[in-house]
Amino acid sequence: MPQYNAILVLSFGGPEKPEDVMPFLENVLRGRNVPRPRLLQVAEHYYHFGGRSPINDQCRALIAALQGELDAHGPKLPIYWGNRNWHPMLEDTMRQMAEDGIQRAIVFITSAYSSYSACRQYMEDIERARQAVGEKAPVFDKLRHFHNHPGFTGPNAESLRAALEQLPGAQVLFTAHSIPLEMARTSKYVAQLEEAAGLIAGQAGHPEWRLVYQSRSGAPHQPWLEPDILDALKEVKAAGAESVIVAPIGFISDHMEVLYDLDYEARMRADELGLQMVRAATVGTHPAFIGMIRALIAERAEGRLEADPCRQDCCPAPIRGSGFTAISATPYSGEPTPAESGKRPPRG
Template sequence: MSDPDLPYDSFLLVSFGGPEGPEDVMPFLENVLRGKNVPRERMLEVAEHYKSFGGVSPINEQNRQLLAAIKAEFESNGIDLPVYWGNRNWHPLFPDTLRQMKADGCKRAIAFFTSMFSCYSGCRQYRENILAAQEEVGEGAPLVEKVRMGFNHPDFIATMASSVRRSLAELESEPAAATVLFTAHSIPMGMADNCDYVKQLHEASRLVAEAVGVDTWRLVYQSRSGPPQQPWLEPDVCDTIAEMDDADKLKNLVIVPIGFVSDHMEVLYDLDDEAATLCRERGIKMSRAATPGISAGFVSMIRKLVEERIGIRQQKDAAGTLGPWHDVCPSDCCLYTPRRPPPRAS
């Protein structure tokens, strides 16, 4: 939904949300998994992950910091847009944020989703969530349009390349002597088959490896949550570490959570805990590269993507061969119909 006659008058940071105390964990996970075919035992397992960190996900505080950094970046570059923040699964929820924006007189917002790669859960579902929130708020709810995906933006690639270089320095390893695993959240194959998630991840990983001078790298996945009989993207990060170490003893390993913009719970648990424990047990020197967070390059990228859409930046920067991604998602973009496994025979 768009109205080119209306000027952009606000910015919306769109994110996933996370619990901020032990009492929030189960209601949050029920929001996340509502309508999804995820076994209850998996939900309880994930709940324990959160509880091991005091029931607090780092994502909300990280988004507060990112919003403050974006506001400062806008102000220092002459962008006069008030900034707002809304989540899919926990407070501040989209309907509440849109109500506040409506009350403040906002008519048309430009949004950045905290997801750098295209798939149903990382893009289309957010657009559906916002549409539902607009319908809930009713007449006068602000229009919301998103910036293009920045997976191959030079500032993002440079930010991740710097992160990999810091990890290599921590390991005291030259790029050619280390193995690098780029990792992202796994998604169901039924979702992956209808989007460019894997293609974009491969391109971003290739560009970062090329910028650093890394020869040995792979793209792997983590954090799958579906039933065992449902196919999801593979290989798993821990399975890959074990297989590569068995085949040819790993010495220096850098894990790069390229699919995450900040240190989400999946990064802290699946990488800093499980993968790190596996590496210690096998005698592998491992460094987990930093996520973009509020690094200057990442915040600069967000500002430049906004400038493109509001018309004060004419050039659309993109590294590699895929070019700048589309501004407006096609109607059939990132469609997903979950594949339900057949019922078990009684």
């Protein structure tokens, strides 16, 4: 049974001040031929919120809560934090772990679901960082997906019930990040989302719901999961509804994907349509969610695998030339980068 001596929280990263925005986006889009005007267009979404993404602060809050949970209930392990696209960068964090003598660590990726961008690509990031750090780099074992864990579905159901108290009888739209159909076919992303939505709706006592998608990016000719949230709101209104609840179960915190695409864009669309809209909260640092992470860590540390670990061949990368660059979030589901003519930008 492996002996672990640290936890790594691995996330997407985001700018923390206006001067970070362009370097951050250049990191996100490194190696891709995205025109400068498109980059500037994406940057405006961050400047709309003062040039600061909330994702890093949310990671800090999650780590603080998790460290308290581990200190109180064990296993008592230090927590390190690394990001894909902004400081603290994964490679820098791994070098620090090596200097600290960490040999084997458990990694918690801030996404509940499986797909290339939400899971496999992070494992590729880890391997590249290990190669860069060299022979002293730690070995990492990933925690299993938690889309159907009570510590995830329970807080989401609680948030849905609270939203329903504000708008009794409202239509319920569960949202998640859209991904290309090619990527969806090679993963359990949609099936896991549907399972999570059914569990959350059942626990909330509201069996009527619909799964929709948001934050689509990439070339318009490429098929992605639909319907888009903005189109779904039109359909809800056309069907005679007067109110709607939007529950972003594809994400674990209120980062930029939630704040811009739902609290800003979707709310504007709802207002235009004359729909009352309440957006349900994400799990954030809900005590049950933090307790779930500790339970998954203990499960791995004690060798109790309640679900099959990721296979080596699962969630393969998209075919090159498909017009898609996969990146991933946050708490978060996969966050694809924009192609040159993409509809929406990536956000942390």
